Amino acid sequence: MQRGTAALLRCARFLGELQPRRISSLETARCFSGAAMQAQPSAPEGYDGTAELKRMNLFTAVNDALHIALDTDPNSYIFGEDVSFGGVFRCTTGLAERFGRHRVFNTPLCEQGIIGFGIGLAAMGSRAIAEIQFADYIFPAFDQIVNEAAKCRYRSGNQFDCGGLTIRTPYGAVGHGGHYHSQSPEAFFTHVPGLKVVVPRSPSKAKGLLLASIRDRNPTVFFEPKGLYRMAVEEVPIGDYETELGRAEVLREGSDVTVVGWGAQMLVLERACDAVEKEGVSCELIDLQTLLPWDVDTVAASVSKTGRLVISHEAPITSGFGAEIAAKIAERSFLKLEAPVARVCGLDTPFPLVFEPFYLPTESKVADAIMHTVSF
Amino acid sequence: MSSHATAATGKEGHGAGVLDFPGARFSFVNELHVVPESTPTPIPCYRVLDELGQLIPGAKYTQVSEELAVAMYRKMAVLQSMDLVFYDAQRQGRFSFYMTTAGEEAINIASGAALSDLDTIFAQYREPGVLLWRGFSMLQFAHQCFATSGDLGKGRQMPVHYGSKEHRFHTISSPLATQIPHAVGAAYHVKMSPEDACVVTYFGEGAASEGDFHGAINFAATLEVPVIFVCRNNGWAISTPAREQYRGDGIAGRGQAYGVRSLRVDGNDTLAMYSAMKAAREMAVTEERPILLEAMTYRTGHHSTSDDSSRYRGAAEIQHWKLQRDPVARFRRWLQGQGWWDDAREEELRKSARAEVIAALDTAEATDKAPLRDLFTDVYDAAPPNLVEQERQVRAHVAKHRADYPDNVPLD
Ligand SMILES: Cc1ncc(C[n+]2csc(CCOP(=O)(O)OP(=O)(O)O)c2C)c(N)n1
Numbered sequence: 001m002q003r004g005t006a007a008l009l010r011c012a013r014f015l016g017e018l019q020p021r022r023i024s025s026l027e028t029a030r031c032f033s034g035a036a037m038q039a040q041p042s043a044p045e046g047y048d049g050t051a052e053l054k055r056m057n058l059f060t061a062v063n064d065a066l067h068i069a070l071d072t073d074p075n076s077y078i079f080g081e082d083v084s085f086g087g088v089f090r091c092t093t094g095l096a097e098r099f100g101r102h103r104v105f106n107t108p109l110c111e112q113g114i115i116g117f118g119i120g121l122a123a124m125g126s127r128a129i130a131e132i133q134f135a136d137y138i139f140p141a142f143d144q145i146v147n148e149a150a151k152c153r154y155r156s157g158n159q160f161d162c163g164g165l166t167i168r169t170p171y172g173a174v175g176h177g178g179h180y181h182s183q184s185p186e187a188f189f190t191h192v193p194g195l196k197v198v199v200p201r202s203p204s205k206a207k208g209l210l211l212a213s214i215r216d217r218n219p220t221v222f223f224e225p226k227g228l229y230r231m232a233v234e235e236v237p238i239g240d241y242e243t244e245l246g247r248a249e250v251l252r253e254g255s256d257v258t259v260v261g262w263g264a265q266m267l268v269l270e271r272a273c274d275a276v277e278k279e280g281v282s283c284e285l286i287d288l289q290t291l292l293p294w295d296v297d298t299v300a301a302s303v304s305k306t307g308r309l310v311i312s313h314e315a316p317i318t319s320g321f322g323a324e325i326a327a328k329i330a331e332r333s334f335l336k337l338e339a340p341v342a343r344v345c346g347l348d349t350p351f352p353l354v355f356e357p358f359y360l361p362t363e364s365k366v367a368d369a370i371m372h373t374v375s376f
Numbered sequence: 377m378s379s380h381a382t383a384a385t386g387k388e389g390h391g392a393g394v395l396d397f398p399g400a401r402f403s404f405v406n407e408l409h410v411v412p413e414s415t416p417t418p419i420p421c422y423r424v425l426d427e428l429g430q431l432i433p434g435a436k437y438t439q440v441s442e443e444l445a446v447a448m449y450r451k452m453a454v455l456q457s458m459d460l461v462f463y464d465a466q467r468q469g470r471f472s473f474y475m476t477t478a479g480e481e482a483i484n485i486a487s488g489a490a491l492s493d494l495d496t497i498f499a500q501y502r503e504p505g506v507l508l509w510r511g512f513s514m515l516q517f518a519h520q521c522f523a524t525s526g527d528l529g530k531g532r533q534m535p536v537h538y539g540s541k542e543h544r545f546h547t548i549s550s551p552l553a554t555q556i557p558h559a560v561g562a563a564y565h566v567k568m569s570p571e572d573a574c575v576v577t578y579f580g581e582g583a584a585s586e587g588d589f590h591g592a593i594n595f596a597a598t599l600e601v602p603v604i605f606v607c608r609n610n611g612w613a614i615s616t617p618a619r620e621q622y623r624g625d626g627i628a629g630r631g632q633a634y635g636v637r638s639l640r641v642d643g644n645d646t647l648a649m650y651s652a653m654k655a656a657r658e659m660a661v662t663e664e665r666p667i668l669l670e671a672m673t674y675r676t677g678h679h680s681t682s683d684d685s686s687r688y689r690g691a692a693e694i695q696h697w698k699l700q701r702d703p704v705a706r707f708r709r710w711l712q713g714q715g716w717w718d719d720a721r722e723e724e725l726r727k728s729a730r731a732e733v734i735a736a737l738d739t740a741e742a743t744d745k746a747p748l749r750d751l752f753t754d755v756y757d758a759a760p761p762n763l764v765e766q767e768r769q770v771r772a773h774v775a776k777h778r779a780d781y782p783d784n785v786p787l788d
Pocket residue numbers: 081109111133137140502550551552579580581582583584608610612613614675679
């Protein structure tokens with residue numbers, strides 16, 4: 001446990017070092033001001049890429065995005081277990097006080113109820129921002145998400161949709177969560193046509209991607225890396241901006257190997273890339289950001305250049321989203337590949353408490369896989 | 377069939393007659409009859425002792441012997457010591473997480489004491505006293521919290537997720553209410569077996585909002601199984617007050633709608649809790665039927681060590697329950713009134729309980745964590761090839777990078 005915490009502290013320090021790159025990456029973000037639904041891909045009035053910045057951790061950035069979402073659309077609501085007092089991770093702090101108990105409210109303790117309610121609310125044209133307290137507890141709502149939210153538009157011939165629904169939920173390892181406060185269930189949802197699946201890696205991404213998810217016209221599952229809520233601190237633009245869904249981001253350019261991940265795992269990958277760069281290996285690091293639909297072009301273009309691919313996620317390796325990436329890249333870039341696609345992932349066991357460091361795709365596991373891939 | 381036809385044609389006219397429906401008969405009325413959302417008087421709350429531990433005149437309850445009463449009191453005190461010491465240990469960072477049972481000691485111990493050791497338990501997480509009553513040792517609790525090689529759960533789950541086959545206590549799972557339908561299935565097994573036993577499931581009033589509660593109680597009613605649903609209604613589900621959790625007559629009020637007998641009990645009254653649970657068990661076992669028991673109580677501690685309840689509830693409310701309605705102090709007053717307890721024994725008990733808990737914690741802390749092999753076993757009855765391969769890879773990798781992995785987990 002102590003080791004897990006230490007790892008997170010290292011992550012936090014690491015993020016600090018990365019700040020300049022993170023800020024420049026925002027230049028690709030879609031930014032706008034004004035009413036919801038009028039999101040423009042072009043820069044908004046008054047935004048020239050040098051917007052005022054404020055230091056925020058990830059939960060504060062989420063909170064900031066939620067304030068903006070409610071402020072810019074009077075027809076938007078936030079609900080879930082314990083959201084009124086600010087939520088167990090403080091992401092909804094101050095919202096009930098500012099926007100009132102009719103727009104930010106606790107629900108009874110029932111995930112299928114939360115999502116079913118959200119679908120109905122969204123189907124009437126409201127914007128429904130639902131919180132599931134932990135991604136581990138999303139499964140009672142699986143039927144509502146998979147059979148209802150995802151298929152609402154298709155089955156009605158586009159007469160009805162629940163595109164205004166966004167499901168926020170914290171996911172991932174924290175060092176001491178055991179089976180049910182640690183899981184990364186994203187792959188279940190990437191198997192469902194009709195959903196979008198988004199995972200931010202940092203405070204500024206969390207804000208931009210969450211605002212884009214909330215305003216997207218499709219039901220979106222937004223996984224928040226809870227291990228970074230307090231740890232990750234960076235400069236986040238104040239004001240309203242969106243980071244485009246469906247687009248990966250190249251975090252560092254390189255020539256020997258492409259390394260792909262998302263969410264909190266990006267910090268592990270950054271460290272692994274640093275480690276192998278000391279050995280003379282040049283890594284191209286890509287954050288997928290949106291898993292469904294995912295940015296095949298960016299990854300394929302990179303692999304065409306490097307000829308090698310390493311994919312990493314916390315979820316168990318078998319049938320994880322890495323499998324989809326590997327298959328697609330084998331299809332698209334077969335003749336360019338110079339080594340088998342490597343996956344460094346969680347083990348095929350339930351998420352274990354005391355064995356967490358052994359279970360996870362650690363920096364040294366990733367670094368070993370990169371070295372193995374480049375010397376194949 | 378003929379009466380259906382009668383109903384359909386309305387030949388009986390103006391509200392006379394009955395609707396003969398599969399499984400039921402309803403009389404007709406010729407005026408719209410709206411059933412109100414609540415009854416004028418909620419289901420009353422059964423108690424035996426008042427706040428001062430005085431027997432309420434005329435109270436009907438199951439007699440308890442001096443031996444049993446003292447044993448219950450002792451376990452309640454041990455449970456309190458365990459909570460105090462474990463809570464502090466967690467705060468000092470000795471292990472990662474803890475949840476106290478503070479305020480709910482009577483529900484834990486008295487309900488446990490009213491059962492037979494043959495009865496099977498499916499609990500939520502705030503019921504370690506049931507396990508304590510059955511003889512799960514302090515050291516076993518400590519091993520679980522420290523995830524040691526002595527933990528029956530092999531270090532895999534967060535603290536307080538106890539379980540013991542020997543004590544017929546199924547292992548705690550964090551997702552709420554999932555254990556409630558399990559209990560109903562288990563009770564069907566018991567019904568079909570020759571054993572005179574029942575199954576008991578515990579859950580909070582928050583968990584009772586989950587679909588699993590509603591499915592389970594409906595199954596129990598229709599399949600007629602010997603199961604006792606014990607709802608600990610402690611007023612709060614983390615920060616959510618009962619008022620935002622449900623309307624109507626609480627949890628007990630739902631029983632009749634499902635065709636299940638229900639009881640409402642003062643969960644802070646040890647004698648009432650014991651008597652109610654005894655009666656519930658008697659009905660469940662001899663009549664093969666489900667019983668819903670709502671125990672009214674209050675969570676006087678934070679939800680868990682991750683929670684700060686001062687953010688969402690007033691100190692006065694907590695103080696009221698701690699000072700005026702504490703179940704342990706109330707039972708002690710009654711015991712002393714009976715002449716079965718005194719201050720000297722109290723002091724001795726508190727001292728020895730504390731020493732026992734501290735010794736257990738120290739022993740568990742000094743014990744190795746569960747060994748690495750336990751990461752890979754029990755996913756299935758036997759490891760499939762992918763896990764055999766992954767274990768080989770992990771071991772080879774850790775051997776090469778020993779310093780990157782915790783040294784407190786033995787590599788055997
Ligand atoms: C399915 C599910 N949703 C959410 C949670 C998170 N959670 C853990 S305890 C809790 C509150 C439970 O309240 P209650 O059932 O009243 O029990 P109490 O804590 O009051 O004893 C919540 C929301 C969970 N464990 N499982």
